[in-house]
Amino acid sequence: MAATLHRSVCPYDCPDACGLVVRVEDDRAIEVTGDPEHPFTRGALCPKMNRYQDTVHHPERLTTPLLRVGPKGAGEFRPIAWDEAIGRIADRWRDLAATRGAESILPYSYAGTMGLIQRNAGHAFFHRLGASRLDRTICSPAKSAGWALALGDTPAPHPDACRQSDLILLWGLNAAATNVHGLHAVREAKRNGAQVWLIDTYAHATAPLCDRVVLVKPGSDGALALGLLHLLDAMGLADETFLERHVLGHADLRARILPDYPPERVAALTGVPEATLRELAEAYGRARDPHVRLGNGLSRYGNGAMTLRTLACLPAWVGAYAKPGGGAFASTSTGGAFSMQVVTREDLLPGPVRTINMNRLGWALTELDDPKVASLYVYNANPAAVNPDQNAVLRGLAREDLFTVVHERFLTDTAQFADLVLPATSSLEHSDLYRSYGSYCVQRARAAVPPVGEAKSNLEVFQRLARAMGFTEDVFSRSADELIDALLAEPHPWRDGISTERLDRGLAVELDPGTGSDLRFGTPSGRIEILNPRDAEPLPRFLPTHSATDPHPLQLITAPAVQSLNSTFIEREDLRRRMGAMAVQLNPEEAGARGLRDGDLVTVFNGLGEVTFTLKVTDKVPPGLAVAEGVWWRRFAPGDRTVNALTSQRLTDRGGGSTFYDNRVDVRAMA
Numbered sequence: 311m312a313a314t315l316h317r318s319v320c321p322y323d324c325p326d327a328c329g330l331v332v333r334v335e336d337d338r339a340i341e342v343t344g345d346p347e348h349p350f351t352r353g354a355l356c357p358k359m360n361r362y363q364d365t366v367h368h369p370e371r372l373t374t375p376l377l378r379v380g381p382k383g384a385g386e387f388r389p390i391a392w393d394e395a396i397g398r399i400a401d402r403w404r405d406l407a408a409t410r411g412a413e414s415i416l417p418y419s420y421a422g423t424m425g426l427i428q429r430n431a432g433h434a435f436f437h438r439l440g441a442s443r444l445d446r447t448i449c450s451p452a453k454s455a456g457w458a459l460a461l462g463d464t465p466a467p468h469p470d471a472c473r474q475s476d477l478i479l480l481w482g483l484n485a486a487a488t489n490v491h492g493l494h495a496v497r498e499a500k501r502n503g504a505q506v507w508l509i510d511t512y513a514h515a516t517a518p519l520c521d522r523v524v525l526v527k528p529g530s531d532g533a534l535a536l537g538l539l540h541l542l543d544a545m546g547l548a549d550e551t552f553l554e555r556h557v558l559g560h561a562d563l564r565a566r567i568l569p570d571y572p573p574e575r576v577a578a579l580t581g582v583p584e585a586t587l588r589e590l591a592e593a594y595g596r597a598r599d600p601h602v603r604l605g606n607g608l609s610r611y612g613n614g615a616m617t618l619r620t621l622a623c624l625p626a627w628v629g630a631y632a633k634p635g636g637g638a639f640a641s642t643s644t645g646g647a648f649s650m651q652v653v654t655r656e657d658l659l660p661g662p663v664r665t666i667n668m669n670r671l672g673w674a675l676t677e678l679d680d681p682k683v684a685s686l687y688v689y690n691a692n693p694a695a696v697n698p699d700q701n702a703v704l705r706g707l708a709r710e711d712l713f714t715v716v717h718e719r720f721l722t723d724t725a726q727f728a729d730l731v732l733p734a735t736s737s738l739e740h741s742d743l744y745r746s747y748g749s750y751c752v753q754r755a756r757a758a759v760p761p762v763g764e765a766k767s768n769l770e771v772f773q774r775l776a777r778a779m780g781f782t783e784d785v786f787s788r789s790a791d792e793l794i795d796a797l798l799a800e801p802h803p804w805r806d807g808i809s810t811e812r813l814d815r816g817l818a819v820e821l822d823p824g825t826g827s828d829l830r831f832g833t834p835s836g837r838i839e840i841l842n843p844r845d846a847e848p849l850p851r852f853l854p855t856h857s858a859t860d861p862h863p864l865q866l867i868t869a870p871a872v873q874s875l876n877s878t879f880i881e882r883e884d885l886r887r888r889m890g891a892m893a894v895q896l897n898p899e900e901a902g903a904r905g906l907r908d909g910d911l912v913t914v915f916n917g918l919g920e921v922t923f924t925l926k927v928t929d930k931v932p933p934g935l936a937v938a939e940g941v942w943w944r945r946f947a948p949g950d951r952t953v954n955a956l957t958s959q960r961l962t963d964r965g966g967g968s969t970f971y972d973n974r975v976d977v978r979a980m981a
């Protein structure tokens with residue numbers, strides 16, 4: 311059969327949301343490349359997605375429903391038919407709803423796919439059922455909450471705006487791993503003479519691209535920002551005209567907060583030498599169009615929201631929000647451009663039901679009562695690997711009395727614990743509508759290949775469950791394409807000019823958030839609210855992290871890896887080989903002090919758990935730090951735990967977010 315070409319979209323939780331061109335032969339994807347016509351992708355993909363066909367047609371794809379036949383967690387299953395699987399789930403849930411209340415059922419999902427339909431396909435069903443609700447807070451709610459305290463809902467600039475900048479600060483962003491295509495514009499600015507500084511905790515894969523690398527103590531960026539504001543004032547580099555016109559509370563910050571952040575103190579708090587603080591303040595204050603690009607990592611601390619709120623003050627101080635290439639880019643809030651109610655149907659809720667913060671799944675499965683969680687339904691997620699406090703999560707999943715269903719593409723660490731496993735389609739096998747959080751692109755995709763084996767999409771499974779439960783609302787019978795049409799039919803000003811014809815042809819279109827020269831900010835006052843009168847803490851100040859008082863000597867940064875995306879792509883042998891062993895990185899000084907050598911098997915430990923890693927000794931990591939990149943599967947780990955056995959369920963100061971980087975540990979030779 312002749313090959314055909316299909317447009318599609320990368321479904322993963324990545325700000326780039328790349329456009330794909332898929333070559334299909336005999337119902338199989340045989341090549342996946344970047345779409346040269348996609349304005350953000352511009353042709354090339356990242357190393358993870360270059361061979362997406364190897365994920366889609368992987369020999370270990372799940373192809374039939376599976377029923378547990380061995381002890382919990384042993385991974386022993388036998389294939390069963392879909393009708394039997396759906397029947398068993400519906401019977402159990404009807405019984406639980408009648409005897410313990412539907413709140414004893416907990417859905418758990420996150421970002422296996424970012425498509426608006428398949429990602430949200432379970433909401434209407436669980437609302438109608440009256441199950442416990444899940445607060446989806448694992449990624450970056452503290453970043454959004456902190457940012458919004460100062461800037462409200464001001465839209466982000468176009469991601470390419472920084473092309474015109476002469477100074478770009480990549481702040482807590484390993485773009486070479488997590489925002490590969492965001493670097494197009496940064497490289498362009500560099501070619502035009504811009505300086506690029508990295509402000510991070512270690513010199514990762516993006517460091518070689520930067521002119522300067524400033525390493526900060528984890529969780530101290532808020533103090534760094536206040537110290538820079540202090541220095542900008544001392545150097546006479548504040549933009550008083552902009553502050554007077556567009557900012558609320560700069561005088562209060564000056565009078566009440568900034569005197570506490572002289573360079574000597576900030577150097578001690580952040581670990582950044584005074585001379586570097588001055589150089590950075592000078593470079594930032596004198597730049598024509600200074601631009602800050604913010605990652606999410608620095609918000610994953612007990613003080614994360616406050617850190618982001620404090621960082622938002624910097625561009626205000628020098629009037630950068632008014633400069634064409636200046637300002638700051640945190641993320642695009644494109645989700646607001648769609649009336650998701652069409653899909654999620656909150657109106658189907660039977661009344662108030664409890665909400666469980668997903669970061670506290672370990673607690674919810676082991677301690678929460680009244681009612682106890684009796685059934686867990688996991689889709690689009692791998693909590694046994696990605697959730698904090700892995701030991702608590704595994705204890706919960708191991709409960710013999712917990713009825714667990716996992717809808718997955720692979721037999722993940724979570725699926726190993728299921729009573730029933732359901733096979734899921736990959737993005738090439740179903741329709742969806744995608745939006746990006748790193749650009750303003752929107753794109754529609756239709757299935758390019760038939761489902762692998764008996765795999766079904768999230769939407770199809772929830773519709774089958776709805777039928778089995780007797781739910782008859784129309785949302786439970788509309789196809790993905792009908793729901794996409796319904797989403798696009800609801801008007802929104804950002805979509806006014808967009809061409810549905812282009813969307814129908816599978817091409818990316820860009821939303822227009824109306825970020826023009828109008829300097830009205832999306833806050834109640836229309837100004838940047840350095841002083842936010844509605845918050846319990848009206849002014850930014852530096853707050854300590856959760857782990858500040860933990861006596862373990864090393865801060866553990868559980869950073870993203872270049873070759874994987876959370877626990878996705880670990881299925882791929884080629885990528886695992888490129889990643890090498892599951893490693894923890896230490897500075898030579900810290901390794902030497904413990905008598906450890908590169909390549910040793912070591913135990914990293916704290917009050918929550920112990921994890922075996924291969925040691926990598928490198929001066930890219932400063933003393934006082936341990937870095938573990940990537941979220942591995944237990945199957946490929948040297949011990950039986952992975953990195954999240956060392957991270958805690960504590961939440962951020964605002965937004966109920968995860969605190970994946972706010973941990974302290976020590977390292978010893980493996981006994």
Ligand SMILES: Nc1nc2c(c(=O)[nH]1)N[C@H]1C(S)=C(S)[C@@H](COP(=O)(O)OP(=O)(O)OC[C@H]3O[C@@H](n4cnc5c(=O)[nH]c(N)nc54)[C@H](O)[C@@H]3O)O[C@H]1N2
Nearest residue numbers: 482483484487488509510528529605606607870874875876
């Ligand atoms: N290759 C790859 N791509 C990914 C992912 C992945 O795992 N791998 N994950 C995807 C997901 S889910 C998301 S949310 C996005 C973004 O994923 P994020 O995990 O938010 O990654 P980054 O935004 O690059 O930010 C991580 C960086 O923050 C730094 N950092 C940590 N603490 C601090 C601090 O206190 N101060 C400073 N200055 N820096 C700090 C870390 O050292 C690291 O370099 O990327 C997505 N893309």
Ligand SMILES: Nc1nc2c(c(=O)[nH]1)N[C@H]1C(S)=C(S)[C@@H](COP(=O)(O)OP(=O)(O)OC[C@H]3O[C@@H](n4cnc5c(=O)[nH]c(N)nc54)[C@H](O)[C@@H]3O)O[C@H]1N2
Nearest residue numbers: 420421422449689690691692696717719734868876877878
């Ligand atoms: N240590 C540490 N832990 C972290 C992070 C970190 O930086 N460090 N990052 C955190 C962040 S930012 C995030 S966002 C979370 C992400 O956590 P998750 O959203 O759980 O992400 P993944 O690990 O990618 O797991 C997604 C799963 O969904 C499955 N899947 C894909 N498509 C579909 C589909 O269409 N249907 C169904 N049913 N399943 C599908 C995939 O096979 C995969 O196993 O992890 C967090 N965990």
Ligand code: SF4
Nearest residue numbers: 320324327328356359
């Ligand atoms: S850069 Fe991100 S969106 Fe693009 S192909 Fe890679 S994972 Fe997908």
Ligand SMILES: [Mo]
Nearest residue numbers: 323448449450
């Ligand atoms: Mo994330």
